[in-house]
Amino acid sequence: MKLSSSVFASLCLFIELLGIALFLRGFFPIPVKSSLTSKGQLSDLPAEPLAGSSPNSSKVPLPLFKRVVIMLIDAFREDFIFGPNGKRFMPYTRHVVERGSSHSFIAKAKAPTVTMPRIKALTTGSIPGFIDVVMNLNSPALQEDNLIWQAKNTGKRIIFYGDDTWTRLFPKHFVEFDGTTSFFVSDYTEVDNNVTRHLDSTLKRDDWEVLILHYLGLDHIGHISGPHSSLIGPKLLEMDDIIKKIHASLISRESEGTLPNLLVLCGDHGMSETGSHGGSSEPEISTPLVLISPAFERKVGLEQPAVVEQVDLTPTLALALALPIPQNSVGRLIPAVFEETSLREQLRYLHINGHQLSSLLRDSNPNFHKGCIGASGSDT
Incomplete structure (x- = not known):
């Protein structure tokens, strides 16, 4: 039995449309989002589960750090620190990783590995889609619940220097920026000097709790001549000196009886072997995450960095x-950050994180609760 040309053409058209629909469904997946328009509140935190005779608590956990400096180096590949050239190009940072009070991780970013979606991922803990690549050209103010809004809402004073994507996403959140x-990807010098020139005076001041620095020079070098360029080494040495300056300042301002400070060193994405980014190759998605604070135990040697998701930094910093x-x-x-707290406090942190994740799943998937009832025979 032969198909008529019109039937065959219709079948081909149907298959093409189905293929396009499947492609679009994968390329622009429906994100896991809460339908709530309000931001999270401290009053929304769940009370501790009842355990034995101990009374449950609904108190908000106390902060672990007094000040936080987030240093984000654009296109920062994990092998720039943890690889064979780490000791040569970032000697101070590598020493802190091997012998200092720090925790080191390889943070996996999700595609698209472009700056704006990655900033959204770091601040909201969600996973932006490929449509954000287009929005990267003209980033609108971020309305979604995020760490920057939460910090400002609780009275923390935030200072920012660097990539102006942040000022477009958070236009009224910084007391200074x-x-x-x-x-201008041909510029890999002034674009970083414009950030560093503020450091000496800012680090001496007491009128901030969160300092965010976003350095662009390394990314620009990658676009110009790739990750193995002769320009990479000097740029990494420059970043290493800045890390040393920030770390020394935070240590010098520690005082007995006060909370310790925290330095977060991270990248938004890596870079491919050609110096580009945006895809999902291993060099593009593997970024270093180094947390440095006297609150952590001193290391006794280089350990293989554990692998975490980039979005894991969001709930970790929040709590x-x-x-x-x-x-x-x-x-x-990230459990290592809380390992110096009591076991009860660690369980409390995990409980809050688990409650938030289950609330997100329940709110974003209407069938979730119904499925639980059907599986268990009860709604508990």
């Missing part, structure tokens, strides 16, 4: 600063 454009976890966060706590 100086943004630099990321589109470490006594903030609500952003409602759309899909990240999990």
Whole structure:
């Protein structure tokens, strides 16, 4: 039996449309989002589960750190620190990783590995889609629940220097800022000097709790000549000197009886072997995450960095600063940050994170609760 040309053409058209629909469904997946428009509140935190004769508590966990400096180096590949050239190009940072009070991780970013979606992922804990690549050209203000809003809402004073994508996403959140454009990729010097020139005076001041620095020079070098360029080494040495300066300042300002400070060193994404980014190759998605604080035990040698998800930093920083976890966060706590607290406190942190994740799943999937009832025979 032969198909008529019209039937065959219709069948081909149907298959093409089905293929396009499947492609679009995969390329623009429906994100896991809460339908709630309000931001998370400290009053929303669940009470501790009843256990034995001990009374349950609904208190907000106390902050673990007084000040936090987040140093984000654009296109920062994990092998720039943990690889064979780490000791040569970032000697101070590598020493802190091997012998200092720190925790080191390889944080896996999700595609698209472009700056704006990655900033959204770091601050909201959610996973942006490929449509954000287009929005990267003109980033609108971020309305979704995020760490920056939560920190500002609880009275923390935030200062920002670096890529002006942050100032577009968070236009009224910083008490002081100086943004630099990321589109002049031939400039890998002044774009970082514009950030560093503020450091000496800012680190001496006491009128801030969160300092965010976003350095662009390494990314620009990658676009110009790739990750094995002769320009990479000097740029990494420059970043290493800045890390040393920040770390020394935070240590010098520690005082007995006060909370310790925290330095977060991270990247938004890596870079491919050609110096580009945006895809999901291993060099593009593997970024270093180094947490440095006297609150952590001193290391005795180089350990293989554990692998975490980039979005895991969001709930970790939120609870470490006594903030609500952003409602759309899909990240999990990084346990090492809380290992110096009591066992009860560690369980409390995990309980809050688990409650937030289950609330997100229940709110984003109407069939979730019904499925639980059907499987268990009860709604408990």
